[in-house]
Amino acid sequence: MKPLNPTFSSLGTTIFSVMSGLAVQHGAINLGQGFPDTDGPLEVRERAARALVEGPNQYPPMPGIEPLRQALSAHARKFYDLSYDWRTEIVVTSGGTEALTASIMAVVKPGDEVILFEPAYDCYRPVIEAVGGIARPVRLQAPDWTLTADMLAGAFNARTKAVILNSPMNPAGKVFSDVELGMIADHLERFDAIAICDEVYEHLTYDGIAHRPLATRPGMRARCLRVGSAGKIFSLTGWKVGWVEGDAALMSTVAKAHQFITFTTPTALQLGIAHGLEHCERYFMSLAAEFQANRDYLAAKLGRIGLRPLAAQGTYFLTADFSSLGFNGTDVEFCRQMTERAGVAAIPLSAFYSADTGQKLIRFAFCKQRHVLEEAVARLQRHYA
8 A cells, every 4th residue: 555644644642642541541530631621601502502403504604604703803803902804804613723724724835834832732743744844843941931032043044934823822831922922023024924823722811911912013913813712712622613813815715725624614603602702701701710720729739749830821731840759751651650650640741842852841731620620639649748
């Protein structure tokens, strides 16, 4: 048989599947899973359920139903003073990952270089490489993950086509500062490049830190594709409703890529999310406070156990350094042992890098009910006492 696509055939089983499988096998509490364990607003679910029964249940418009695109346009204007024409500058996708894929397919051609900031969400690189692009990782360093001008100068060149900017950043929990955004904007203009902005955690920032889209900076709207996720806003990750917003000159090609990936997204779910954006703002504006309290609780408890927590300015995730526990193996081996012996699963941070870093860092998800976190902490305390 002739070889299959090497980008995907060479990939192993993801560490997320491995750790989730181990958690089930050993009856562990799974803090590796990056999704809440409670569903979002009942009225959003009821609106979608009613639409599923009453219809319509045929193909909706390829770029998304009008009420949702209109609600997304209003959302961007209200929170960021960004104006997007719902007719030509917003496309609804089947999840944030599809939005990212359609954006990469629209922008990147064979030989183009795309800059990634590591640790990076694991879907970026395979999609870039599948379309013939070249991923150029820029490795940010723990504990503060600061981006410097020297890092950017060493990454940008005449072949740079795009940057993928994930802020708030999974898994590091970093929110890029105004200074960092300014440096990125300067390089995008200087090298005539585009930013694909993964902003799915836009409403999950903590300690009074505000999310500021790169598109709000002077001259950047025309160079930015903004990716969002209803799953993160409304704790409905299984619905897989996402979107891309951007200048019409970019979005026309994003829409063409989208039509050959999923073409469209279920009408009932789109109607539910449109209702949520219009009527359930209180839900997603209060979610950050709940998760910040979870973050603070988990960070304090991990610190007493000997797992040194790093700052988390946003997202669902808290990174911790296990080096003080005297474990001499890799982060993957530590996570396996913690799952099997302590009964708590997490994700090794090496899964988010293109090459081994030698770091002793793991990622916990704190978007869980408090009693789940309390039981996980109790198990860790017993094991590492």
